[in-house]
Amino acid sequence: MRILIIEDDSILAQHLKRKCESAGFSVDITQHGLDGEAMANQLAYHAVILDLGLPDHPGLTILKNWRRGRNPVPVIVLTARNSWQERVVGIEAGADDYLGKPFHVEELLARLRALIMRCHARFQGQLNVGGYTLEEERQAVIKPDGELVQLTSMEFRLLRVFMLSPGRIHSKDALIDVLYDFDKIMDHNVIEVYINHLRKKLGRDIIRTLRWQGYQFMPGT
Numbered sequence: 701m702r703i704l705i706i707e708d709d710s711i712l713a714q715h716l717k718r719k720c721e722s723a724g725f726s727v728d729i730t731q732h733g734l735d736g737e738a739m740a741n742q743l744a745y746h747a748v749i750l751d752l753g754l755p756d757h758p759g760l761t762i763l764k765n766w767r768r769g770r771n772p773v774p775v776i777v778l779t780a781r782n783s784w785q786e787r788v789v790g791i792e793a794g795a796d797d798y799l800g801k802p803f804h805v806e807e808l809l810a811r812l813r814a815l816i817m818r819c820h821a822r823f824q825g826q827l828n829v830g831g832y833t834l835e836e837e838r839q840a841v842i843k844p845d846g847e848l849v850q851l852t853s854m855e856f857r858l859l860r861v862f863m864l865s866p867g868r869i870h871s872k873d874a875l876i877d878v879l880y881d882f883d884k885i886m887d888h889n890v891i892e893v894y895i896n897h898l899r900k901k902l903g904r905d906i907i908r909t910l911r912w913q914g915y916q917f918m919p920g921t
Contacts, residue, residue: 701860715805716749723809726857747816749776772819774819776796778799778800839851875891906919
């Protein structure tokens with residue numbers, strides 16, 4: 701899954717990027733509010749972590765502009781101002797969740813996962829499709845026969861994309877957009893390599909190849 705972090709503190713932004721990537725997310729970051737607002741309008745992010753105290757373009761303004769423009773991207777707001785009044789203002793502007801600084805990264809990750817689960821409305825607590833259960837904490841998947849299969853970070857990201865939209869056809873371009881950072885250019889063949897890894901671990905028929913179209917996750921068929 702691909703998320704965007706808009707945070708003017710470069711040290712904190714890089715720290716969050718590393719932690720989120722370790723948790724299986726693909727992460728873009730920017731320190732500039734105007735750039736962040738445009739990025740979330742141009743690309744389909746699964747969630748945004750937004751600092752309200754941006755010097756060039758207030759976070760609340762960004763949030764209001766997204767909602768006014770009918771951009772439904774899930775947003776967790778970060779701020780050093782932690783009064784209940786600030787929480788109310790953030791929620792009323794369209795934030796989905798709120799975290800005051802300082803915070804524990806583990807709590808942010810838990811809130812991020814819960815927000816994405818809630819907004820996709822496909823599962824409660826765990827992602828379960830066709831008898832396959834995705835284990836977020838262990839970065840693994842449980843097969844219908846109960847076997848726990850450990851996944852690499854990229855295998856995990858890819859399977860999560862498929863399980864959030866079973867039956868949907870994903871082109872290689874679309875998968876690259878979701879899986880990789882904004883500033884990275886990846887060869888299309890890399891996607892095919894990871895698809896084959898998943899097939900070896902979970903079964904050859906679980907992911908179908910549709911010529912000239914892409915890939916389709918079809919468990920239990």
